[in-house]
Amino acid sequence: MLVKWEGIVIRSVDYGESSKVLTVFTREHGKIGIMARGAKKTKSRLIAVSQLFSHAYYLCKTGPGSGMPDLSQGEVIESYRDLRQDLLHTAYAAYMAELLDRLTQEREANPYLFELLAMTFHYMNEGKDPEILCRIFESKMLIVAGIRPHLQGCSNCGAEREPYVISVTQGGLLCPQCATLDPYAIAVTPAAWKLLRLFQLFELERLGEIDVKPATRTQLRHVLRSFFDQHLDLHLKTRSFLEQVERMGDGTR
DSSP states (O other): EEEEEEEEEEEEEHHHHHHTEEEOOOOOOEEEEEETTTTSSSSSSTTGEEETTOOOEEEEEEETTOSOOOEEEEEEEEOOEEEEEEHHHHHHHHHHHHHHTTTSOOOOOOOHHHHHHHHHHHHTTTTHHHEEEEEEHHHHHHHTOOOOOOOOOOOOTTOOSSSSSEEETTTEEETTTTTTTTTEEEEHHHHHHHHHHHHHHGGGGGOOOOOOOOHHHHHHHHHHHHHHHHHHHHOOOHHHHHHHHHHHHHHOO
């Protein structure tokens, strides 16, 4: 039986001398493994649709008891070539792809996540700020994982009293009176916690130009990574590479 899916390649592993096993996040069925036979051959018609980050239609042979679907042919929608050719973009895209991979299960449809990934990659490929796009993506993925930092008043007493700190263990903002509950709470500027709150609610298609100071960027990164580390402990392979690239970028600002 032939089926057609729209998807984005979030992982690609070589299989034998000439083939690849693709992990494709599809609009229709979520994450699916697909065998792309011969995709490594120089004249293969599957080369373009089997590239990492490619957004394409995939026509596959599948059926009950047939195992992994076989990719028959495909049609590229967006290749996101810049995401593979620019080091910074590659690092961010690979990190976000792995984050999505680790926080989703096979064949669990989630059209919202598909659109989030497609739009994030599209905007990044168009030249929008990859770091801010990544922070928005991380904020959304925390919610997907069941973690929603409390960013409307103090998470302990409810008071709207600044200056706030952010406590990963307490789950969000703490006012000056409650800040002693967590000696490791993270000091943040109003700009940082307000952006974090915006990222939770923000619809990505409304994204314009966001001018964020370097110090605020550092706080956003620290807070979001701390929530991931404390509550999920994912140990993503792509994160160490991304952090190296981010440090290179910090040194040039």
